[in-house]
Amino acid sequence: MFEGRPDRDAEVVLVGRSNVGKSTLMRELTGHAVATGGKPGVTRQPNHYDWAAEDFVLTDLPGFGFMSGVEEERREQIKTDVVRYVEEYAEHILVGVLVVDGKSVIDIIDRHSGPDSIPYDVEMFHFLRDLGIPTVVAVNKMDKVDDRDERLDDLCDRLGLHPPWKQWQDTIAPICAKRGSIDPLTEAVRTHLHEAARDDLFKFF
Template identity: 80%
Template structure:
């Protein structure tokens, strides 16, 4: 299920828990529709979108975390597959975009924080950074958030980076994908591409 990757050198991946709007963001980035559904877990295997002339692919990885109607065993398997995929292609990944739901992310992180538990979003953020993959946290659905700066500062705090969020504009990108408001994400991704001498990919972001 995870061996469908086109033979491309450079890659940008979208990761995040189910129902945060990854597929909507993918559609905004590519202009191409993928299956999106109101139910979490519609995307069970990677969606790849590549441009024939470019040695480059954007990949929307399946959502992790709770999915209605999906057994825990299967959820864990999907998460394992995601981790293995990222480890296998870490050297190819130019930028990872960790998508979170701006409205609920703090509550979800706090609900799953305990002595034996690291929330998925926090775990994934640190996992990507340990692999030295440049990571942007796309904080989606910001149109539903009133206390914007406060919420983004709280997210920095939960991720273990020091607020205020505005000093992390390469890392924290507030967006509303369904309204096409993704310019802050595009700018962050371009920063990382530029650092890797891949300005040729700016036209996609």
């Protein structure tokens, strides 16, 4: 199980597969350098970024799913630890941000869909929502996507949200973290913080 969570009441978590750009997004949100690498699975423990004077922590949880060079048992352990962490702190988590790769997410979901399997991304989306955590899907790397609206509509469809995606702007946030274009995400997060009566945390987003 992960160790060392700061003693903070309010939390926003980033979850998602390896290599979708969570750590890059974390760096963009915090202005704080986070270890990133071309190799999947660089983040093995949560990265907590807590602002000392505030009762708030932003957490980048380790990536789950396939990682080249990482044995399956270890991958499953990471996923289990992520799930346990979210369950344990669910009542403190004001927003869960599920980061996906806009270019590959549909293919990945379709490849892992079957009568007896649910793709990780879809499973994690429903898991967060079932725990009552307001969830935003940060669809990253959108600069590499040509058929933007169609891709986002397809993603809504896979997640069980009725397209068009534009009616879900507090849930679906197309971004490009590497280029610093993350406004749709920060706006969606603020919507949920406002609903939780935590406008005081807007300055972090």
